[in-house]
Amino acid sequence: MTTTTFEAAVTSAVVKLLLGTRKLKPGVAITAGDALGIEDQIKMGRHAVETNADVLHLAFRTGPAPALTDVVVFLPRDGLCHIQTGCRLWLSKAGNRGRVMPQPQVRGHFRLAPSEILHIDGKPADDLNDGLERASAWLARQVMRPDAVYDAAQYHIWSQAA
Structure with a gap:
């Protein structure tokens, strides 16, 4: 699986984990790409404020063993952008929609x-x-399924937003 295919598969699975069968609408964007340094976080925060869109950024390690390494939340509110880095995905015992846990x-x-x-x-x-x-574990099962179909309309991917 190429890095780009892996990122797309994980991004699609994360959206499914967090939204279930519902579709993304204007007002929120899911981005995927490299880890964001402080300057990139500032740019992403400015972009979120300018577009008034919440952003969930999925950071990946590339190379021979690609992996999801970070989840970052950008929340533009009242002209400021609140940023939470180091977030992780969480799923209840019932296996219904997941949540994003901050540090x-x-x-x-x-x-x-x-x-x-x-x-x-x-x-x-x-x-x-x-x-x-x-x-x-849920995410790993979704990504590794050989019959998985990823719906491009379900999610948005920008390799580097700003």
């Missing part, structure tokens, strides 16, 4: 709605580790 010291978590990223106060569980592992 442990950050309050709350995020839920992807079709047209925005919502900050939800509180954590969905006392112990998040099982949910983080469930999301990782």
Whole structure:
């Protein structure tokens, strides 16, 4: 699997994990590409404010063993952009829609709605580790399926936004 195919497959699977069967609408964008340095984060934040669109950036390691390495949330609010780096995907025991967990010291978590990223106060569980592992395993199963079909209309990919 090429790096580009891997990124597309993971991005599609992440959208499915977070939205289920619902479709993305204007107001939120999913981007995928390299890890963002501080200057790239500033550019992405400015772009999010200018377009008034929430952004979920999936950062990947490329090369012979490509991998999803980071999830970054950009939330433009009141002319400012709130940025959360080091986020991880989480899935409940029931296996319904996933969530985005910020770093442990950050309050709350995020839920992807079709047209925005919502900050939800509180954590969905006392112990998040099982949910983080469930999301990782679910994602691996989705990406490695040989019969997987990825719907380009379900997600947006920009290799580097800004």
